[in-house]
């Protein structure tokens with residue numbers, strides 16, 4: 001979408017719009033991610049001139065070892081989900097199936113570059129047909145192809161350049177390998193043409209704390225070096241902005257963000273209503289880091305992220321050790337909500353996921369896996385109970401992808417039998433609509449807005465082109481959140497939000513106004529959310545909730561909440 005720029009801007013300027021992800025204003029020359037290896041270098045390399053297929057395969061093996069090592073090194077310095085994805089990419093590049101396909105393609109002549117291309121295309125077709133996260137892995141595979149080809153032909157790896165001055169990174173979409181190691185002093189904002197609020201780009205921008213707008217049609221037309229102004233709250237990218245004017249806006253925004261970072265908790269509204277801000281964690285390391293932030297505990301420990309690279313299910317003792325590392329930093333501080341395995345669909349786990357489903361997002365994922373394999377859940381609960389006993393932490397346990405009250409009841413029974421506190425996630429619209437009855441059988445609910453949005457809007461959360469639908473500000477999603485929060489308030493049981501929506505300071509005010517009792521998010525986002533909440537009264541939050549619930553679309557909802565808070 002292109003609109004005229006607001007008054008006061010350079011007359012030649014015009015503004016593009018997208019989905020705002022991380023608030024703040026930044027400006028600078030645009031830099032692009034280089035995606036392709038120089039065609040001249042590829043042409044010079046040709047078929048590589050290898051005497052035998054074995055020699056060509058040896059060159060491929062060397063390139064694989066190099067690229068895998070690069071991913072592993074990046075994973076070692078990355079954090080949380082980015083580290084997990086890079087580790088998975090290191091595994092993917094070494095994949096034996098890919099190697100066999102390359103070996104076979106070498107038989108047709110053309111050399112290793114052509115063979116890698118043929119093999120990758122073959123896998124991309126398979127992954128794309130599978131949909132969900134597997135389709136997203138096609139992006140990773142193409143990235144792997146570029147890196148292998150660069151190594152084979154002796155060119156530097158493609159990716160993000162190191163800009164000489166602070167710059168705005170503009171891309172169609174960003175792969176994890178593009179963004180790992182990004183320096184927030186050099187890259188001051190991220191803008192992508194594709195992707196939604198839960199895309200990899202959005203996750204990285206939140207971790208770095210830099211302004212970010214995703215799903216901006218036409219932004220890749222911005223030329224390298226063109227001066228752009230990014231407003232991560234309004235979701236706009238101004239081309240041809242006046243640098244002097246931009247400087248003032250950027251400074252004001254930076255000062256405001258510094259003020260946000262000074263917030264140190266505890267979380268409460270301006271009129272003193274105490275709220276709980278919790279952290280989302282993936283492993284012991286991220287839990288330890290989260291404990292340095294002003295959080296009241298952990299609202300979501302995604303256990304499946306500990307097992308992305310495991311072929312076999314770890315034994316109960318090993319699982320207990322892993323969970324204890326997460327519980328330990330919070331043993332004297334609030335509670336830790338451990339989510340049982342959310343395997344399947346966008347989080348394939350080798351020892352749990354059902355292979356070959358036509359539509360994995362609607363298939364046997366999350367708690368549904370336990371129906372055909374109850375031992376998997378039982379062993380995990382045993383391990384959580386062991387870890388809770390060893391650390392003395394207050395462990396709550398919740399199940400993902402619950403659709404019926406009977407499922408919640410069955411889950412609650414096995415959790416309670418181990419002396420733990422049971423809850424369920426509200427990710428399927430049926431669970432929100434039945435929130436009252438769910439709360440008759442469990443002790444708490446946690447709204448997973450990422451999946452709740454996906455299932456309410458019938459829009460794949462990983463689809464780069466559906467950002468306007470996979471937006472938690474969609475009024476239908478807000479209605480379901482309100483129903484759930486209301487049910488909790490009526491019976492006096494906790495109802496939290498643990499999807500990405502909780503990390504949006506503006507939306508957080510409306511969620512609190514709806515009656516949500518806790519917000520759980522990437523630890524990095526806690527200070528901006530806490531600071532925002534500390535500046536508004538509970539009455540203002542309730543007005544924000546009402547305004548959001550009356551809006552017709554996400555843009556109107558954001559505007560209405562902004563107006564309600566002034």
Ligand code: PEP
Nearest residue numbers: 448449450451452498499
């Ligand atoms: C969610 O769906 O909002 C959620 C928190 O779970 P995940 O993102 O891990 O699916």
Ligand code: MG
Nearest residue numbers: 427448450451
């Ligand atoms: Mg989910």
